[in-house]
Amino acid sequence: MAALDGRVALVTGAARGIGAAVAGRLAADGAAVVVLDLDEAAGKPTVAAIEAAGGRAIAVGADVTDAAQVTAAADRAAQEFGSLDILVNNAGVTRDNLLFKLSEQDWDTVIGVHLKGAFLASKAAQKHMVAQKYGKIVNLSSVSALGNRGQANYSAAKMGLQGFTRTLAIELGPFGVNVNAVAPGFIVTEMTAATAERLGITPDELAARSAEITPVRRVGQPADIASTIAFLVSDESSFITGQTIYVDGGRKL
Numbered sequence: 508m509a510a511l512d513g514r515v516a517l518v519t520g521a522a523r524g525i526g527a528a529v530a531g532r533l534a535a536d537g538a539a540v541v542v543l544d545l546d547e548a549a550g551k552p553t554v555a556a557i558e559a560a561g562g563r564a565i566a567v568g569a570d571v572t573d574a575a576q577v578t579a580a581a582d583r584a585a586q587e588f589g590s591l592d593i594l595v596n597n598a599g600v601t602r603d604n605l606l607f608k609l610s611e612q613d614w615d616t617v618i619g620v621h622l623k624g625a626f627l628a629s630k631a632a633q634k635h636m637v638a639q640k641y642g643k644i645v646n647l648s649s650v651s652a653l654g655n656r657g658q659a660n661y662s663a664a665k666m667g668l669q670g671f672t673r674t675l676a677i678e679l680g681p682f683g684v685n686v687n688a689v690a691p692g693f694i695v696t697e698m699t700a701a702t703a704e705r706l707g708i709t710p711d712e713l714a715a716r717s718a719e720i721t722p723v724r725r726v727g728q729p730a731d732i733a734s735t736i737a738f739l740v741s742d743e744s745s746f747i748t749g750q751t752i753y754v755d756g757g758r759k760l
């Protein structure tokens with residue numbers, strides 16, 4: 508029997524990057540997966556890959572900052588697959604700029620997607636989890652939570668998610684719900700490719716520079732995050748809650 512047989516997972520921002528890898532890994536471990544992204548069509552390739560590997564998944568279009576859409580997505584997971592056991596708050600955006608150039612809109616967008624999005628999705632999911640006295644929530648933080656030039660908005664959101672994680676762990680622990688965060692370092696995705704573009708270098712150059720100053724001498728791949736999350740949502744980690752695990756090859760900043 509696979510670790511997540513019979514479980515149902517909702518992964519936000521799962522059309523690509525880390526979210527797609529997490530969705531694929533949880534499905535490979537036996538979970539039925541709701542692949543949530545802004546655009547339902549964008550989630551279809553993730554679903555197709557899961558189905559091709561023998562797993563079960565559906566794509567759902569929803570904006571995590573919209574309470575009605577997120578609640579409908581969580582309820583749909585339970586209707587389609589019979590429960591909602593696992594939530595991975597992964598949807599994310601960056602709007603980098605130095606403080607004096609950072610617009611109010613870019614502040615609101617980043618805080619909105621990461622913090623309000625995780626709040627709304629967790630609130631929608633906990634209804635199912637508390638009722639069944641079982642659940643696992645994982646929030647995507649970042650090494651940028653510790654401070655990163657040009658990312659005041661993103662850094663604040665990612666450190667905010669660590670406090671959010673600890674508080675939900677306290678509130679939901681008595682109901683059988685574990686809540687943890689994963690804080691990735693440099694992971695090769697479109698998000699880091701966009702960072703390279705802003706710096707005027709290629710994604711490969713940025714990855715090479717990052718690898719050089721990372722103790723394990725490589726950058727991370729989405730699968731590195733997916734395997735950590737697979738552990739945190741399994742029953743192997745049921746005494747771990749309220750934690751933030753840095754998955755960064757040993758490089759904090």
Ligand code: NAP
Nearest residue numbers: 520524525545570571597598599647649691693694696698
């Ligand atoms: P990515 O490749 O940019 O993927 C993010 C996904 O989230 C996209 O599919 C995006 O959809 C979706 N999304 C954005 N806003 C959304 C919303 N309002 N509602 C629903 N979906 C939304 O990013 P990634 O690199 O895989 O990062 C995933 C998570 O890990 C993020 O929370 C990120 O902050 C965190 N993280 C990443 C790294 C890294 O090095 N890559 C490091 C630390 C933390 P669209 O394509 O339609 O915008």
